[in-house]
Amino acid sequence: MIPAALAATLVAALVLAPLGAVILRAGGVSALTPSDLDALIFTLWQAALSAGLSCALAIPLARALHRRRFPGRGAFIALLGAPFLLPTIVAVMGLLAILGRRGVVNGLLAGLGLPEFSLYGAQGVVVAHIFLNLPLAARMLLQGWQAIPAERLRLALALGLPPAAQARHLERPMLRAVLPGAFLAIFLVCVSSFAVALTLGGGPRASTIEVAIYQAFRFDADLGRAATLSLVQIALALAALGAAARLTLPSSFGAGLDRAAPAALAPDRWHRIKDGATLTLAAAFLLAPLLAIALRGITEIPALPASVWRAAANSLMLALGATVLTLTLALPLSLAAPRARWAEPVAMLPMTASALVLGTGLFLIVRPWLAPTSLALPVTLLVNATLTLPFALRLLLPEVRSLQADYDRLAASLGLSGLARLRLLTLPRLARPLGFSAGIAAAFSMGDLGAITLFSDGRSQTLPLALYSLMGSYRMEAAAGAACLLMALTFGLYALFDRIGAHADPR
Amino acid sequence: MLTLDRLRITQDDFALEADFSIAPGARVAVLGPSGAGKSTLLTTIAGFLAPSAGRVLWAGTDITGTAPGMRPLSILFQDQNLFPHLTVSQNIGLGISPRPRLSTGDSRRIEAALERVGLAGLGARKPVALSGGEQGRVALARCLLRAKPLLLLDEPFAALGPALKAEMLALVAEIAREQGTTVLMVSHDPTDATALCPETVLVAEGTAYPPRPTAALLANPPPALAAYLGP
Structure with a gap:
């Protein structure tokens, strides 16, 4: 294990050096274009709308999950964790299979003589963001429900409170405590959305700042504008983080999902029907895209071209490397955090940056010395590990705190130190939290389509990038196979x- | 000999002073109302709290700045005396050394210690599979192998029933007598003190008083102790 001070220095360098490079380069080089301003406006309103709708839809879902007991409930709750890990590009493929031009839903609409729904454009970006973040919001609210002391529920039951009174005395205070944090967490994710906006958005009116950075970089070769846009992105992240810091953000995922609520709390009659409908619709919305990918793609996997398999091998190596690096940084920092004030802020530092911002900065740093394309994979590894660090820290820190509270004195009294x-x-x-963190780091890195897009020349590909180029050249069978493979590997x-x-x- | 040399412990608006010695091999109860600082005193002697003034000496050597694990003492807390994820043998083995593999000689010593506390053959179990009394015995077996000359007990048996607690205290007394261990034991209960400890340190009103014979102290308690004991 490396010392915490060394880990902190590495993280600070990995975040601050690219930010510094961006700031130096951006020094008034190129002004923003009107389309960049459009991208800024779109970024803000789509993030607000996505977060608002995700939270609003999560309320009935979490309520139903909390008060109903049915076979498969545990599996349903586990399923809510899936979109969090799912590579965004696979989520987009899945949604296209259901809601796309030739998807099931448009078939139904055409049969009813209704106009076609297009997944491309602003509405598509928002729908994809809801698909990816509604489960996160539902899990946060479900944890809020479960954090209500059983005594409180027992009291409500003993008093025979009707549903409206239960809502007033139990649900509303919980929502007031949990919803702002959930909204901001999702807002932050959607503000730095790249892969969704890249594939479903388009045109200045449905591009995020992250996509604008990519376009300034790739198509206009305007590094100055990319740097200026990166500064805008950092400012957005800082503003959202600043707002979040005023609230205590609940942890966005975690174990402990089954304390039995008194069954009689669940109201009957039409409430039961409503809950059933909510659960069915949510399951369909979450499962259908995943199933579509699995069913369509699995037969295509044997026919995948060799280049896709090479990309898959690259991605696996990348994921393993990023996992090792994440844990190497996260473990010493989380162990130091209860005592050293600087450790936690340093580990959370990557929250201020996004994949494209770090990528732009690293590109600016290495360009005078090396051909950036030769570093596509190492840079992607560094960026992925850095961006996963805050998640790993959030998972490890509570366990580290209880470990130290429970066993520090005993270990010290026995002289247990160092490697022993x-x-x-x-x-x-x-x-457990180390395994969980490693799993998240590997999944994030496996599915990442971010910094690699800036560096790759098409030769050193990752699986998500290979999938993106298959989609771009309309080789949809191969794309379905690659998406299925990527989902399975992740x-x-x-x-x-x-x-x-x-x-x-x-x- | 344990010497507390003009020791002063302060925490926020709490303060405790102690200035006395305890003879080698003595068994001393630490008695007093709750909140008086009995645990604080033991925690300071064990090295988890730094005194604001004064020194802790063992056999004339200043150990005030020594790390807890390097002090010539073993301490048993109210709870969390065992690592729940390690087996009974591994827990006891930590009394010998934290080496990954213990030698056959070590294993034999662990088995002997288990036998001594009446738990022969239970080495492969996890603490959770043992009763509260058995867990206390495992912790005592570890103290046996650590073989430190001073044993601090911060009410490790408080959660046990009266009969079981008396049994554990008798075992402590037996082991302490065999090994010549000095014992310092926090207690709420004057009967525990009478049973195990010929001497008693009274902790009350910001002072830990020098040890006095337990029987005499209880027969003729000073006002602070009288108020605690009740009529």
């Missing part, structure tokens, strides 16, 4: 690391 402490105490007690890596962690947990 790491091996006998730290690693066994942290096995979920497989996540499940593997999560299982290793659970298996290594001696409890």
Whole structure:
């Protein structure tokens, strides 16, 4: 294990050096174009709308999940974790299969003589963002429900409160506490949306700042404008983070999803029908795209061209490397965080940057010395590991705190320190969150379509990038196969690391 | 000999002073109302709290700045005395060394210690599979192997029933007598003190008083102790 100070220095360098390069380069080089301003406006309103709709739709879903018991409920809650890990480009492919021009929904609409729904443009971006973030919001609200003390529910039951009174005394205070954090977390994700806006958006009126950076970079070769846009992106992230810091952000995911609520709290009659309809619709909305990818793609996998397999091998190496780097940075920082004030802020520093901003900065740094295209994969690895670090820290920190609260004195009284402490105490007690963090790091890196788009010359490809170019050349069979492979590898890596962690947990 | 040399412990508006010595091999109860600072005193002797003034000495050597694990003492807390993810043997083995593989000689010593506390053959279990009394015995077995000359007990048996607690205290007394261990034991209960400890340190009103014979102290309690004991 490397010392926390070294880890902190590395993280600070990985974030601040690219930001510094961007700032130096942006020094009044090129002004923004009117279309950049359009992109800024679109970024803000689509993020607000996506976050608002995700939260609003999550309320009935979380309520239904909380008060109903049915076979497969556990699987449903697990399914809510899937879009969080799913590569965005695969999510887009799945949504196109259902809501696209030749999808099931448009078939139905045509049969009813209704106008066609287009997934391309602003509405498509928002729908994709809801698909990716509604489950996150629902899980946060479900945790809010479960955090209501059982005594409170028992009291409501004992008093025979009708649904309206339950809502007033139980649900509304919980929503007031949880919703602002959920909204801001999703807003932050959507503000730095790249892959969704790149594939479904288009034109200045449906482009995010991240896409504008990419276009300034790739098509206009205007590094100055890319740098200026990066500054705008940083300002947006800082503003959203500043707002979030005023609230205590609830952790966006986590274990512990099954404390039985008193069953009689669930109201009957039409409430039951409403809950059933909500759950069915949500399951269909979340499952259909995943199933479409799996069914359409699985038969195409054997016929995938060799270049896709090479890209898959690259992606696997990249994911493993990024996982190792993430944990190497996250473990010492989280162990230091309860005592050293600087450790947590440093580990959260990557939240201020986005994939394209870091990519632009690193491009500016390496360009005078090396051909950036030769560094496509290493740079992607660094960016992925850096951007995953805050998630890993959030997962590890609560466990580290309870580890230290429970066993620090005992370990000290036995003189347990250094490697022996790491091996006998730290690693066994942290096995679960370490495995979970590793799974998330691997899945994020596997599915990432961000910095690589700036650096790749088409030769050193990752699987998401290969999938994107297959979609761009309308080779939809091969794209479905690649999407299915990517989904399988992403979920497989996540499940593997999560299982290793659970298996290594001696409890 | 344990010497508290003009020791002063302060935490916010709480302060405790102690200035006395405890003879080698003595068994001393630390008695007093809750909140008086009994645990604080033991925690300071064990090295988890730094005193604001004064020194802690063992056999004439200043150990005030020594790390907890390097002090010539073992301490048992109210809870969390065992690592729940390690087996009983591994937990006891930490009393010998934190090496990954213990030698056959070590394993034999662990087995002997388990036998001594009446838990022969339970080495492969996890603490969660043991009762509260058995967990206390495992912690005692580890103290046996650490073989430190001073044993601090911060009410490790408080959660046990009266009969079980008396049994554990008797085991402590037996082991302490065999090994010549000095014992300092926090207690709420004057009967525990009478049973195990010939001497008692009274902690009340910001002072830990020098040890006095337990029987005499309880027979003729000073006002602070009388108020605590009740009529």
